[in-house]
Amino acid sequence: xxxxxxxxxxxxxxxxxxxxxxxxxxxxxxxxxxxxxxxxxxxxxxxxxxxxxxxxxxxxxxxxxxxxxxxxxxxxxxxxxxxxxxxxxxxxxxxxxxxxxxxxxxxxxxxxxxxxxxxxxxxxxxxxxxxxxxxxxxxxxxxxxxxxxxxxxxxxxxxxxxxxxxxxxxxxxxxxxxxxxxxxxxxxxxxxxxxxxxxxxxxxxxxxxxxxxxxxxxxxxxxxxxxxxxxxxxxxxxxxxxxxxxxxxxxxxxxxxxxxxxxxxxxxxxxxxxxxxxxxxxxx
Amino acid sequence: xxxxxxxxxxxxxxxxxxxxxxxxxxxxxxxxxxxxxxxxxxxxxxxxxxxxxxxxxxxxxxxxxxxxxxxxxxxxxxxxxxxxxxxxxxxxxxxxxxxxxxxxxxxxxxxxxxxxxxxxxxxxxxxxxxxxxxxxxxxxxxxxxxxxxxxxxxxxxxxxxxxxxxxxxxxxxxxxxxxxxxxxxxxxxxxxxxxxxxxxxxxxxxxxxxxxxxxxxxxxxxxxxxxxxxxxxxxxxxxxxxxxxxxxxxxxxxxxxxxxxxxxxxxxxxxxxxxxxxxxxxxxxxxx
Numbered sequence: 215x216x217x218x219x220x221x222x223x224x225x226x227x228x229x230x231x232x233x234x235x236x237x238x239x240x241x242x243x244x245x246x247x248x249x250x251x252x253x254x255x256x257x258x259x260x261x262x263x264x265x266x267x268x269x270x271x272x273x274x275x276x277x278x279x280x281x282x283x284x285x286x287x288x289x290x291x292x293x294x295x296x297x298x299x300x301x302x303x304x305x306x307x308x309x310x311x312x313x314x315x316x317x318x319x320x321x322x323x324x325x326x327x328x329x330x331x332x333x334x335x336x337x338x339x340x341x342x343x344x345x346x347x348x349x350x351x352x353x354x355x356x357x358x359x360x361x362x363x364x365x366x367x368x369x370x371x372x373x374x375x376x377x378x379x380x381x382x383x384x385x386x387x388x389x390x391x392x393x394x395x396x397x398x399x400x401x402x403x404x405x406x407x408x409x410x411x412x413x414x415x416x417x418x419x420x421x422x423x424x425x426x427x428x429x430x431x432x433x434x435x436x437x438x439x440x441x442x443x444x445x446x447x448x449x450x451x452x453x454x455x456x457x458x459x460x461x462x463x464x465x466x467x468x469x470x471x472x473x474x475x476x477x478x479x480x481x482x483x484x485x486x487x488x489x490x491x492x493x494x495x496x497x498x
Numbered sequence: 499x500x501x502x503x504x505x506x507x508x509x510x511x512x513x514x515x516x517x518x519x520x521x522x523x524x525x526x527x528x529x530x531x532x533x534x535x536x537x538x539x540x541x542x543x544x545x546x547x548x549x550x551x552x553x554x555x556x557x558x559x560x561x562x563x564x565x566x567x568x569x570x571x572x573x574x575x576x577x578x579x580x581x582x583x584x585x586x587x588x589x590x591x592x593x594x595x596x597x598x599x600x601x602x603x604x605x606x607x608x609x610x611x612x613x614x615x616x617x618x619x620x621x622x623x624x625x626x627x628x629x630x631x632x633x634x635x636x637x638x639x640x641x642x643x644x645x646x647x648x649x650x651x652x653x654x655x656x657x658x659x660x661x662x663x664x665x666x667x668x669x670x671x672x673x674x675x676x677x678x679x680x681x682x683x684x685x686x687x688x689x690x691x692x693x694x695x696x697x698x699x700x701x702x703x704x705x706x707x708x709x710x711x712x713x714x715x716x717x718x719x720x721x722x723x724x725x726x727x728x729x730x731x732x733x734x735x736x737x738x739x740x741x742x743x744x745x746x747x748x749x750x751x752x753x754x755x756x757x758x759x760x761x762x763x764x765x766x767x768x769x770x771x772x773x774x775x776x777x778x779x780x781x782x783x784x785x786x
Contacts, residue, residue, distance in 0.1 A: 225785075259600070259785075259786075262600075262603070262604050263603070264600050264603055264604070264785070264786045265785040265786065266785060282608065283606040283607065283608055284606070286603075286604060286605060286606040286607075287606035289604070291601075291604035293597055293600065293601055293604075295597075296601075297596060297597060298593070298596035298597050298598035298601065299526075299598060299601075301526065301529060301530065302526070310518070310522050311605065313518050314515065314518060314519075314602075314605040314606070314607055315605055315606060
């Protein structure tokens with residue numbers, strides 16, 4: 215269990231995390247969600263004892279300051295981007311990380327296979343794509359089979375395919391009963407990964423809720439791109455405007471601003487007017 | 499001490515962890531182009547100096563290995579401090595900048611283990627570099643049939659490594675304060691200029707302008723680790739400091755038989771104090 219109480223971190227006069235409290239039970243999956251500069255990564259760094267802070271952090275009853283090594287032995291950490299150790303061979307980096315945790319080499323082989331790095335283990339880190347580097351980060355974090363995983367923006371540098379496979383892997387890990395703490399600024403990703411979201415802004419917790427409630431609570435709207443035939447685009451804009459939406463035409467159809475609960479209503483309004491929707495996309 | 503899932507974790511520093519970090523540092527360095535550029539430059543210049551020095555060994559003055567060592571001292575006091583200062587300055591700052599240090603410290607290791615691992619690894623790198631330079635010069639000297647003075651040569655090689663270690667500590671101290679590697683590198687080069695060139699000229703200029711007493715002049719010069727190395731090397735192959743004029747005579751008169759020991763203590767203090775200060779700074783509250 216992770217208990218954070220009164221966590222405050224300042225760089226000079228700049229307070230980046232202010233009186234942050236959270237309790238995360240074993241097996242919970244929690245996202246720290248917010249824009250860049252919200253303080254999410256700083257909370258992760260405090261949990262790992264990488265920066266000084268005021269307040270208390272305990273993990274399974276151990277103080278993160280006094281028992282830092284023991285606390286870190288329970289945590290697998292995946293950094294936002296593995297942009298270092300570029301000249302190391304992948305398997306050497308994994309072996310090095312494992313040796314610092316006292317893990318047997320056989321376990322490294324297991325993790326390489328589990329993460330799907332078999333064909334890349336003799337490459338230099340710098341030769342890996344963003345997605346493979348993310349997998350390498352995951353491999354180093356998973357090698358000790360830790361009960362807690364801290365993931366800093368785990369999909370931020372990934373293309374659509376790599377993002378999907380990473381989310382699937384993390385979902386598996388969640389169902390294995392691991393505690394997941396994820397930082398993210400992607401609303402959809404948070405919905406797929408975790409059961410609880412702590413929204414932060416300027417170092418302060420704004421709200422804490424289930425992922426599907428977040429958009430409504432924070433009044434976050436999305437743009438729905440409804441693709442229609444060119445002949446019907448103008449009519450679609452009129453229908454949507456009359457239904458109370460803010461809508462405008464573009465080359466493929468209409469763009470309509472919708473709140474979290476209104477996406478279906480916009481589609482229904484067009485269907486009732488007899489306008490055929492060929493495809494749709496949600497933009498945030 | 500804490501028992502986690504399947505192993506005992508002690509907050510006390512563990513030598514095996516320090517050695518793992520050190521081995522990784524050494525391995526990374528010896529596979530880098532920068533390291534080989536330094537080694538090749540050091541070895542190349544050392545060999546050139548030996549080739550220049552050896553033909554005159556039988557003409558007069560210092561002969562044999564002493565001559566080789568004497569010719570290397572100037573090279574060492576310029577190249578070794580620059581190599582060690584920049585290596586130390588980049589050791590922490592560069593890893594902090596790239597995120598490698600945060601990744602390392604996300605493992606169950608303490609800051610003390612990480613710091614001494616980095617220091618030990620970089621010390622080994624410098625040992626390899628100085629051994630390569632002196633080794634090549636030694637082999638070339640022996641191949642020319644010169645075998646006298648090997649002890650002096652080995653002593654100066656050892657003193658060079660001590661100088662390198664002292665400079666490494668200063669570099670690492672700079673590194674703990676620097677937020678960016680470029681800043682750390684800039685300060686390291688500035689310190690090198692002060693210790694190797696400007697400091698000497700400054701002491702001379704101040705002495706001339708203020709009629710500085712010989713004792714103050716000597717001890718001011720001694721405060722510079724590069725100068726302490728030079729004096730130590732000079733006493734090793736010349737047997738005295740007469741070549742330094744009044745300051746040299748004063749040194750011999752004042753310290754007598756303890757001159758070598760005093761110079762060695764100065765070097766050892768420079769080796770210990772900056773690195774201990776760097777360790778204190780690193781294990782304290784510095785954010786990674």
